[in-house]
Amino acid sequence: MSGNRPIVIKKVKKVVGGGHHGGAWKVAYADFVTAMMAFFLLMWLINTTSPEQKRGIADYFAPASVSRSSQGSDGLLGGTAFQDDGARASGSNRQMEKELSTETQQGKADSQSDQPQGSEPSEQAISQALANRRDAAMRSAEISLRQALQAMPDFAELSKHMIVDQTPEGLRIQLIDQDNRAMFSGASAEPLPRTLYLLQSVEKVVSQLPNRITISGHTDSNAPPAKGYTNWDLSSDRANAARRILEESGLDSDRIYQVSGKGDREPLYPDDPDLPANRRISIVLLDEAPVMPDDHSL
Helix, strand or coil: CCCCCCCCCCCCCCCCCCHCCCCCCHHHHHHHHHHHHHHHHHHHHHCCCCCHHHHHHHHHHHHHCCCCCCCCCCCCCCCCCCCCCCCCCCHHHHHHHHHHHHHHHHHHCCCCCCCCCCCCCCHHHHHHHHHHHHHHHHHHHHHHHHHHCCCCHHHHHHHHHHEECCCCEEEEEEECCCCECCCCCCCCCCCCCCHHHHHHHHHHCCCCCCEEEEEEECCCCCCCCCCCCCHHHHHHHHHHHHHHHHHHHCHHHHEEEEEECCCCCCCCCCCCCHHHHEEEEEEECCCCEEEECCCCCC
């Protein structure tokens, strides 16, 4: 009977690769880990950059800061090639015409909506183009000034003496006193070395713009010890000393619109008029429309 048993053949199928035991999932997992590393690295960089650096990066990629010329650049500290399309510190008629043409073609001014593209731009379109250009220049000036400060060897200490902000009048730069670290020698208009250094650094930036500037001196509520010498005299003398330093550093005297002494009438901290920070020099780049080219006509 044993000879009638059925013959059973067992086949073993070998699977090479694929399935849950293959290596394809490793590639996908490696891609996922790489993406996560890049994501966390980006988040770390965002958290470690300062607001000024973020603003500088944003302005770098903004359309207003992209150079439209083939030579030099349109930035504050751009190139100074003097070809027809080169960038100049005072701007060029060619660049102005391009911006006005762009404003007209895009229809940003309401009064231009019914005009053909080849017509002359309206006064409103011109004003809008000039305002956009002026705002971009002021933002670029603020960024360049902050970058110049960060490049100083003693930035940690010198930055405590400077405040940069935007006001309705324009970009304001204030050089202020700190406890036991004054900007001028005693109750006089004799600048200290740090004051000379800061004003020279400011001049390098403001000289790249055509805006006129105002300089004003401020004091705290304490009267100078010299008899007959008031805070009006002290603030005026310090403002005038700052003007001389800026001019000696290379600033054109025609750029200075006003030099004044405010005494103790406009304290930086009204609640504490005796605070040393109330003693300061304020330099304002006036937010003005640039002069139109001589050959431009409406």
